[in-house]
Every structure is written in structure tokens, then in C-alpha cells.
Amino acid sequence: MPVIKAKHLRKIFNENQTNSQVVAIDDFSLDIKKNEFVAIVGPSGCGKSTFLLMVAGLEKATSGTLLLHDKPVGKPEASRAIVFQEYLLFPWKTVKSNIEFGPSLQKIPKKDLEKIGRHYIDMVGLNGFENRFPHELSGGMKQRVAIARALANEPDILLMDEPFGALDSLTRESLQMELLTIWQQTTCTVLFVTHSITEAVYLADRVVVMSKRPGRIKDIIPINLERPRYREMYVSNEFREYENMLKEIVWKEVGDTVL
Numbered sequence: 461m462p463v464i465k466a467k468h469l470r471k472i473f474n475e476n477q478t479n480s481q482v483v484a485i486d487d488f489s490l491d492i493k494k495n496e497f498v499a500i501v502g503p504s505g506c507g508k509s510t511f512l513l514m515v516a517g518l519e520k521a522t523s524g525t526l527l528l529h530d531k532p533v534g535k536p537e538a539s540r541a542i543v544f545q546e547y548l549l550f551p552w553k554t555v556k557s558n559i560e561f562g563p564s565l566q567k568i569p570k571k572d573l574e575k576i577g578r579h580y581i582d583m584v585g586l587n588g589f590e591n592r593f594p595h596e597l598s599g600g601m602k603q604r605v606a607i608a609r610a611l612a613n614e615p616d617i618l619l620m621d622e623p624f625g626a627l628d629s630l631t632r633e634s635l636q637m638e639l640l641t642i643w644q645q646t647t648c649t650v651l652f653v654t655h656s657i658t659e660a661v662y663l664a665d666r667v668v669v670m671s672k673r674p675g676r677i678k679d680i681i682p683i684n685l686e687r688p689r690y691r692e693m694y695v696s697n698e699f700r701e702y703e704n705m706l707k708e709i710v711w712k713e714v715g716d717t718v719l
């Protein structure tokens with residue numbers, strides 16, 4: 461049974477306002493298996509974030525079905541965590557308190573809460589920074605906190621919307637590698653929206669290419685690169701072939717518009 465099953469999804473914004481209606485997604489069907497890492501690429505405004513928000517339960521489909529574990533998607537839940545490009549941390553809380561925030565809502569004893577905090581601080585390599593505030597951290601560190609905070613809820617679906625988009629390229633590469641290491645320690649299913657084809661190839665089991673708005677599925681490319689992935693892969697011939705294949709599909713689709 462797929463963890464996420466989208467069938468003929470359609471999303472119209474401002475449905476009742478004829479002048480400002482936007483058909484964001486149309487006839488979008490996709491099955492995602494447990495523990496799969498799926499990246500979504502496509503032209504700007506094609507509905508990538510909208511699909512992610514629908515899986516999160518933050519947007520409702522206009523028609524079609526969206527099932528999670530065979531049940532209609534409901535309200536947002538801690539089992540579906542989101543990491544956005546903007547770090548969205550609580551500025552008044554320390555690294556440790558930001559990470560412990562989700563579990564603290566579940567009335568977990570203080571001792572266990574500390575254990576959870578310690579585990580995820582270790583996982584994202586922020587030892588020594590647990591008592592810092594977000595403004596005292598670099599962009600990469602803030603995003604590590606955001607990932608740890610999402611994982612501390614032990615989600616079974618991790619939704620990531622351009623999470624590394626604001627980072628410099630070296631930090632971005634490091635975080636891509638770290639994310640894969642972390643993901644391999646979990647049973648999380650990851651849905652990862654990105655504008656970077658290189659990033660999509662490096663991370664994903666499958667790359668979904670969406671068409672121009674209204675977003676439909678243009679193509680799905682399985683990435684059969686071995687795991688665990690490693691930095692040198694970026695320059696391998698096989699990697700380049702995947703990148704080139706995807707670029708051709710996307711370029712054909714976008715024409716002169718921006719990705």
C-alpha cells in the first residue's frame with residue numbers, strides 16, 4: 461500500500477471568483493511508497509508547493525482523491541512534518557527548546573524530552589550549540605535545527621519545500637549529504653520540492669517533473685544511483701546523464717519561462 465496516493469487531483473484557488481481563479485494543479489496522480497525519497501521539480505508556479513501543502517493537510521483539493529495510508533488526508537498532524545526554505549524557528553527559544561517544542565506538546569516527562577532533544581541535536585551535529593538562539597546561528601545551522609525540530613516529532617512523512625534554497629552551494633551540498641544520512645536512519649517517506657535538478661538527482665529515488673501550470677505530471681524518472689550516495693557522484697558520468705536527461709525534459713516544458 462502506498463503511503464501517499466494522489467489520484468486525479470485538481471486544485472483551483474479562488475474558485476468562486478471568476479476573475480481571479482487559478483487552476484494550480486490538474487489531473488495529478490502519483491503513488492509514493494514507504495521510505496521512498498521523491499523529489500519534485502518543475503517551472504515556477506506549477507503547483508509544487510500546493511501539492512506539498514495538500515499532503516500536509518494545509519490546502520484542500522478541489523477534486524480528486526488524496527490518501528495517506530489509504531485514508532483521506534485530514535487535518536495537519538505531527539506525523540507529517542514540514543521544513544520550509546525560511547527556517548521558521550521560534551526566535552525566542554534556544555536550539556534545544558526549538559527541537560523539543562513538538563514533543564513537549566505531547567506531555568512527555570521532562571527527562572524523556574531532554575533525551576529526545578539530545579538525540580536530534582546529535583543527529584544534526586549541533587552539539588555545543590544547544591543553548592544558542594536562532595539569531596546566533598548561520599543559515600545552515602538554522603536549517604539543521606529546522607530539520608531536527610521536524611524529526612523530533614517522529615513523522616512518517618517529511619515534507620521539504622526548497623529547504624536548502626537560501627544556502628550557499630557548499631553548505632547546501634553538506635546538508636544534502638547529511639539529510640541522506642539522517643533519512644537512512646529513519647523510515648520516513650520524503651517529498652522534496654526543489655528548483656535544482658542536481659539536488660533532485662543526488663537525493664531522490666524518483667524525480668517527478670511537473671508541467672507548466674496547471675501542474676500535471678510530465679514525467680517520472682527513477683534514479684538508479686547506488687546508496688549510500690557520496691560527494692564524488694556529482695561528477696560521475698551516470699550522474700551527469702540523469703541531470704542532462706532531466707534538464708532536457710524541463711527545458712522542453714518551460715521554453716523561455718523560469719524554472
Ligand SMILES: Nc1ncnc2c1ncn2[C@@H]1O[C@H](COP(=O)(O)OP(=O)(O)OP(=O)(O)O)[C@@H](O)[C@H]1O
Nearest residue numbers: 473474482484503504505506507508509510511673
Ligand atoms: N493561496 C493561494 N491563493 C491563490 N493562488 C495561489 C495560492 N497559493 C498558490 N497560488 C497560485 O497557484 C499556483 C501554484 O503555486 P505554487 O506555490 O504551488 O507553485 P510552485 O510550483 O511551488 O512555485 P515556485 O516554484 O515558484 O515556488 C501559482 O500560480 C500561485 O500563484
